[in-house]
Amino acid sequence: MNRAKTPQAAVRKQVIPAQAPERVRDRIMRTASELFYCRGIHAVGVDTIASAAGTNKMSFYRNFASKDELVAQYLREAEAQAWGWWDETVAAHAGDPRAQVEALFGLLVKKTCTKESRGCALANAAVEITESDHPARPIIEKYKADMRLRFKQLARDMRARDAEALGDSLMLLWEGSYLSRLTSRSQHGPAENAAKGARTLIAAYTSAEPRRE
Numbered sequence: 001m002n003r004a005k006t007p008q009a010a011v012r013k014q015v016i017p018a019q020a021p022e023r024v025r026d027r028i029m030r031t032a033s034e035l036f037y038c039r040g041i042h043a044v045g046v047d048t049i050a051s052a053a054g055t056n057k058m059s060f061y062r063n064f065a066s067k068d069e070l071v072a073q074y075l076r077e078a079e080a081q082a083w084g085w086w087d088e089t090v091a092a093h094a095g096d097p098r099a100q101v102e103a104l105f106g107l108l109v110k111k112t113c114t115k116e117s118r119g120c121a122l123a124n125a126a127v128e129i130t131e132s133d134h135p136a137r138p139i140i141e142k143y144k145a146d147m148r149l150r151f152k153q154l155a156r157d158m159r160a161r162d163a164e165a166l167g168d169s170l171m172l173l174w175e176g177s178y179l180s181r182l183t184s185r186s187q188h189g190p191a192e193n194a195a196k197g198a199r200t201l202i203a204a205y206t207s208a209e210p211r212r213e
Contacts, residue, residue, distance in 0.1 A: 025063040028053045033074050041128045072135040078121040079143045097157035105198040112181045112191040119178035160205040
């Protein structure tokens with residue numbers, strides 16, 4: 001007597017790909033970025049970075065020619081992240097420059113008013129790195145120059161009476177908000193009012209009433 005065969009669904013084993021181990025260079029980069037931001041660039045040496053990354057100085061110099069080169073790469077990545085955040089923020093309010101500025105400052109307040117925030121990585125580096133021939137210096141200066149141009153363009157798009165002055169005023173407020181986070185231990189420091197300040201500036205240069213929260 002033949003037994004009826006019961007069709008069975010093929011059982012497939014779920015294959016979970018093993019996560020590739022982090023490359024030494026990436027580990028050094030990630031560790032250095034965290035240390036530079038939290039402690040400062042000059043306060044962190046190659047020995048500290050190598051030890052925290054679980055490697056040694058020989059391995060460090062196989063991946064980076066010098067600490068200066070590492071610092072430059074750290075700032076390039078910080079710049080790329082900052083512009084990515086900026087572009088994503090303004091894209092949500094395409095065609096409305098006033099809303100774009102308000103969104104930028106609104107999120108700036110949220111970013112700076114946290115325990116983890118130490119302000120802008122590139123602005124902090126500008127204070128520490130004064131040598132004109134340091135490879136990181138052009139990165140910092142270009143980033144800030146581009147930011148100034150962006151604020152001025154937003155002011156022009158808002159048809160401000162003096163777009164140059166409004167653009168620079170917004171940038172000064174932006175930079176000051178970041179700096180105040182370094183000098184105020186409280187999360188409720190001056191940066192908390194940056195968004196309100198931006199709305200007031202816009203109103204002063206465009207004859208528009210400040211938007212209420």
